Amino acid sequence: MANGIIADRNRVLTAVVDESGWSTAAPASNAQVLPLKLTARSTVAGTDGSPTVLRGYFDARYPITYAGLFKTNLKQSGRYRLRLFSDAAFSDVLFDTRDAVTGVDRRVMPSLYDWRQLRYAAPNLLRGDLPPEDYALYPSNVHVVVPLVRAASFQWDIVGSGFDPATGDDVDFNEVGYAWASDSVQFEINYAYGGNDGWNPTDEIKRTPGGGVYVEPGVGYRSSEIPLDYITKLDGDSLFDLSKRVSWNQPVVWLPNVDSAQDLFRYGFIGQRRDSFKKTWKTYQLDGATIQIEEITT
The missing domain is CATH 2.40.30 (Elongation Factor Tu (Ef-tu); domain 3)
Known part of the structure; x- marks a missing residue:
C-alpha cells in the first residue's frame, strides 16, 4: 500500500509574484507559466544570510496540500524553505518546512540509498544522494506535501549555488522553471x-x-x-x-x-x-x- 496524490489547478498561475531579486530578462513571473525551459533566474545565488526569495500572493485563500518547484538548477546540497501564510502580507504563518527543533531547512536531495548500496570513498557516501554524474539525468524538482491549509500567499527561500547541467560547473544564480501550489486528490x-x-x-x-x-x-x-x-x-x-x-x-x-x-x-x-x-x-x-x-x- 502507498498513499499517492494527483494535484491540479495550480494557484501560482494567477498569483501576484514579487520580482525583487530576479533578472529582468528572466523574471519571477516566468515560473508561473509553461514551458519549463522558460525559467525564472535570480540575479545572484541564494546564501544563508540572503536567500533567493520566490514569493507571491493569491487572489483569494485557497486550500493547499501540495507545493513544488520544477526544472530548477539547484544542486543536491542546496537547501530550501517553504512557508504558507493566511494573509497577503506574508506575516501569519500556517505551514513551514523548517525543522521546528533543529532550525534546519530541507535539502534539495534526500538520502536516496541504503548504506549497502554505497561504495567506500564515493562522493555521495556521506549524504547518500545521487553520484554527481547521475544527478544531471534527473530534473532537479522539489516536492512538498502539505497538511491541508487555506493559504493566501507563499514564500520559497532558496540557499545554494546553481549548476550548469551541461557541464556540472557551479553558476552564481538560481533558476526555477515552474512553481506550483494547489490542493490535490489523495x-x-x-x-x-x-x-x-x-x-x-x-x-x-x-x-x-x-x-x-x-x-x-x-x-x-x-x-x-x-x-x-x-x-x-x-x-x-x-x-x-x-x-x-x-x-x-x-x-x-x-x-x-x-x-x-x-x-x-x-x-x-x-x-x-x-x-x-x-x-x-x-x-x-x-x-x-x-x-x-x-x-x-x-
Missing part, C-alpha cells in the same frame, strides 16, 4: 494489483543498407500507470472530476508515495494524463480505475 494505492513507473526513451533507431545501425538521441520521459483497483467511491468521484478538468492538455503533478522522499524524487513528476479515464463500479462503496500520466520535460 488516495491509497494497492500495488498488489499491479501498476508501473517507467522510463521511456525517445531515441530513434536507424538501420542502413548493409546492416549498419545508428541511434538518433531523443528526450526520454517518465510515465506511470496508476492502479486504483479498490478505492473509496468518494476518491473515484474526485478523480473523475479531475480527469474532466485537466483532459489531456492541462498539467498535473503525480506523487506515488507521500511518505517517501526518495520515491517522490525518483518517480514523482509534472505531467499530463494519457488514455481515457474509466471508472469501474466494484461495490456500493468501492470503485476501481486506472490512470496513465506522462512526464512534461520541456
Whole structure:
C-alpha cells in the first residue's frame, strides 16, 4: 500500500509574484507559466544570510496540500524553505518546512540509498544522494506535501549555488522553471494489483543498407500507470472530476508515495494524463480505475 496524490489547478498561475531579486530578462513571473525551459533566474545565488526569495500572493485563500518547484538548477546540497501564510502580507504563518527543533531547512536531495548500496570513498557516501554524474539525468524538482491549509500567499527561500547541467560547473544564480501550489486528490494505492513507473526513451533507431545501425538521441520521459483497483467511491468521484478538468492538455503533478522522499524524487513528476479515464463500479462503496500520466520535460 502507498498513499499517492494527483494535484491540479495550480494557484501560482494567477498569483501576484514579487520580482525583487530576479533578472529582468528572466523574471519571477516566468515560473508561473509553461514551458519549463522558460525559467525564472535570480540575479545572484541564494546564501544563508540572503536567500533567493520566490514569493507571491493569491487572489483569494485557497486550500493547499501540495507545493513544488520544477526544472530548477539547484544542486543536491542546496537547501530550501517553504512557508504558507493566511494573509497577503506574508506575516501569519500556517505551514513551514523548517525543522521546528533543529532550525534546519530541507535539502534539495534526500538520502536516496541504503548504506549497502554505497561504495567506500564515493562522493555521495556521506549524504547518500545521487553520484554527481547521475544527478544531471534527473530534473532537479522539489516536492512538498502539505497538511491541508487555506493559504493566501507563499514564500520559497532558496540557499545554494546553481549548476550548469551541461557541464556540472557551479553558476552564481538560481533558476526555477515552474512553481506550483494547489490542493490535490489523495488516495491509497494497492500495488498488489499491479501498476508501473517507467522510463521511456525517445531515441530513434536507424538501420542502413548493409546492416549498419545508428541511434538518433531523443528526450526520454517518465510515465506511470496508476492502479486504483479498490478505492473509496468518494476518491473515484474526485478523480473523475479531475480527469474532466485537466483532459489531456492541462498539467498535473503525480506523487506515488507521500511518505517517501526518495520515491517522490525518483518517480514523482509534472505531467499530463494519457488514455481515457474509466471508472469501474466494484461495490456500493468501492470503485476501481486506472490512470496513465506522462512526464512534461520541456
